[in-house]
Amino acid sequence: MALVTTTKMFEKAFAGGYAIGAFNINNMEIIQAVVEAAQKQNSAVILQVSKSALTYAHPKYLRAMVEAAVAETGLDIALHLDHGPDLETCKLCIENGFTSVMFDGSHYDYEENIVKTKEVVDYAHAHGVVVEAELGKLAGIEDDVQVDAANATFTDPDQALDFVQRTGVDSLAIAIGTSHGAYKFKGEAKLDFDRLESITSKLEAAGIHNYPIVLHGASAVDQNCVAMCNEFGGEIAGAKGIPTEMLRKASSMAVCKINMDTDIRLAMTAAIRKSFAEKPAAFDPRGYLGDARKMIADMIESKITDVIGSTDSMK
Numbered sequence: 642m643a644l645v646t647t648t649k650m651f652e653k654a655f656a657g658g659y660a661i662g663a664f665n666i667n668n669m670e671i672i673q674a675v676v677e678a679a680q681k682q683n684s685a686v687i688l689q690v691s692k693s694a695l696t697y698a699h700p701k702y703l704r705a706m707v708e709a710a711v712a713e714t715g716l717d718i719a720l721h722l723d724h725g726p727d728l729e730t731c732k733l734c735i736e737n738g739f740t741s742v743m744f745d746g747s748h749y750d751y752e753e754n755i756v757k758t759k760e761v762v763d764y765a766h767a768h769g770v771v772v773e774a775e776l777g778k779l780a781g782i783e784d785d786v787q788v789d790a791a792n793a794t795f796t797d798p799d800q801a802l803d804f805v806q807r808t809g810v811d812s813l814a815i816a817i818g819t820s821h822g823a824y825k826f827k828g829e830a831k832l833d834f835d836r837l838e839s840i841t842s843k844l845e846a847a848g849i850h851n852y853p854i855v856l857h858g859a860s861a862v863d864q865n866c867v868a869m870c871n872e873f874g875g876e877i878a879g880a881k882g883i884p885t886e887m888l889r890k891a892s893s894m895a896v897c898k899i900n901m902d903t904d905i906r907l908a909m910t911a912a913i914r915k916s917f918a919e920k921p922a923a924f925d926p927r928g929y930l931g932d933a934r935k936m937i938a939d940m941i942e943s944k945i946t947d948v949i950g951s952t953d954s955m956k
């Protein structure tokens with residue numbers, strides 16, 4: 642029982658044809674909800690923090706709460722920086738006990754992304770921390786990351802191989818059609834599984850076996866949850882996520898880490914809106930935050946059992 646890196650988790654996930662859920666955390670209730678669900682399913686889990694979440698909650702608070710979660714549950718938990726913008730932020734997280742960092746250099750040109758990623762990899766590896774990088778650009782908006790659809794580009798398989806070889810990065814986030822935020826598709830949902838397959842084949846052919854791929858922007862945007870927000874005063878129109886079957890298929894392939902943030906935000910908001918509407922006289926935060934925690938925990942548990950398949954990954 643400890644805070645761990647993702648290395649063993651990903652080895653087991655690749656071999657077992659499932660993925661580990663990476664859930665964005667901002668406060669105590671979200672952390673408790675995620676680990677309660679993971680504990681029920683005996684599943685390893687990744688708790689991740691974006692730069693704006695670091696600003697909101699402060700790294701020391703987050704680390705202390707995550708360590709409490711490890712002590713309380715006995716689960717393998719990785720504490721991960723999501724979309725680290727620079728070496729400085731990665732260093733701050735490593736100093737604060739994070740076991741994994743992402744450096745997102747996807748907005749730089751290719752060669753510059755390689756140089757900057759390599760710099761983070763060298764520093765992190767010297768401190769026993771693993772690194773995720775990103776190649777290709779996802780559309781959408783989430784926290785500090787914003788890319789419009791016209792500037793989104795899918796990951797090139799030859800570049801993916803070259804990038805992994807030259808940076809030594811431990812896992813790679815790719816763009817195959819997912820996007821950040823709650824509005825992922827205007828028409829039919831479509832993920833480029835051939836591209837994912839091709840990336841894995843090229844890595845395998847070069848002797849890089851069982852290489853873990855990461856899928857960002859992979860919330861399902863449950864329509865019941867959106868409807869619940871709207872029923873109780875919300876105005877969330879046209880939100881659309883990644884269909885469950887597609888996430889399950891990706892998990893059975895080389896995708897070992899699936900990021901979900903929007904689904905947590907929606908569940909929390911839906912539960913709080915409902916609680917406010919149904920109990921207008923109540924004003925104890927433990928009431929509505931407790932409802933939110935319960936709704937997030939139920940949602941995460943169904944992700945583990947029905948979507949990513951990481952049940953019993955602690956075995």
Ligand SMILES: [Zn+2]
Pocket residue numbers: 724821857858900
């Ligand atoms: Zn992301």
